[in-house]
Amino acid sequence: MNQQLIEQIVGEILGQLGKSPVQLPERAVPIAVSARHAHLQPEHVEVLFGAGYELTQRSELSQPGQFAANETVMIAGPKSSIERVRILGPVRKATQVEVSFTDAMKLGVKPPLRESGNIEGSAPITLIGPKGSVHINEGLIIAQSHIHMAPTDASRFGVVDGEYVTVEADGIRPIAFRNVRIRVNERYRLEMHIDTDEANGGFITQGSIGRLVKPNDTTSGQAVGVTETVITPEPVSVPQSFEFTKRLLSAEDIALISEQEILVNKGTIVTALARDTARELGKTITNRK
Template sequence: MKDDRKSALYLAITEAVMEEIKANQIEVVQEESLLRVPVSISARHVHLEKVHADILFGKEYEFQKHRDISQPGQYACVEQVTIVGPKSSIERVRIVAPLRRQTQVEVSRTDAIKLGIQPPVRHSGDVAGSAPITIIGPKGKIHLKEGCIIADRHIHMSPADANTFGVANHQKVQVEVDGEKAGVMGNVTIRVSERYALDMHIDTDDANAFAIKGTEYLTLIK
């Protein structure tokens, strides 16, 4: 009888311990998942204001969707342009719609070296004092005295996402990358808006440096 009671007691203890381990493992997995964000690779592209769209493609031209991108309402267009710097040019650069209040060209550092320009690392929309560049379309061309930037690393979040992650608009965080070329990316800007869907944006240079394909989930480090 004693042996039977001991066996039953050991079994009860083991089951209790296993339940506790299982519960803790589930909690840890959930906690880690809350800190992970999807990542997208943003290749060189152009945002156009209405007057420049008219010059490059013709009056009241309607852009055709190539594919949706991660942020609601935005899409890469079928239409492409050529961007020109002092040293060289790059063809087949996609337009991203819808139209904006100000024309902006986003390139990587590698692109900038090829073009012979020195664009600053900036938030999207912050083009004052940025690099000059020429854009050539099928109907005409424009020369921007400023407007070319290298986009900063950033994570789009809704207010609910920001609350979940415990971060604030414009806060700088780090993001950890796993895999064959693991590492940590610093100076990642949090951007919060009701219009945003959760997604981290990096350029092609960062993607190549960390061997990121754009299908991964990366870990946010506050």
């Protein structure tokens, strides 16, 4: 979806509402909020729904060839369960469940923050369907925020596959998303994906439009109360340390920090659950001298 098409769609909608078109920010990027969901491998579809069963399409998703299925499952952890978790199709070679950190606390599980598809060594979870149940030893993750784009978009924005950028939301509750991964593929349609916790933190609603900002861009701040993306001058890897400046470090903070080392000031309160979460995710908490 290119800039001209985005502007045309928004213009048509505002025109139908009798409103004057709003000038979209240059290099606009649509934002989508991804709720908890599951991807299933073929044999698990049959265990959960019956022999020979195939997923049925409920609605198309923004990414070509992807769809939300009519089918849902229950996911169960040590503490609790969550019903009606939507299955996304088509089937995959490995079952994967994506939840938010809030979901994880309710379930009593500690999934790592990972890019979708990277499930090696991730958390276990049980899926329950109308015909049976499946326990997977790995496959439960909290999805890393990312931006899908086609090669033409990547060229237009000056980014490359695997690059990490910062996304700032300047709405009524300003928030910055660090280490948002760029994913480039000819099959992709331009769109940023965040989970419900991230969206709630910034009061971001489905269909928000952001702006990918170059370091020398002098028009920063002109987005219409939406999201901006700041790209680094050249491709970089994820930073190894993060300077935490708040007085209280919680488990939620740990999950949202992608760096492996978290530097805290003397006197910072670190909760017991935060220390447990850090150990589970392979992160270290270091006191600054």
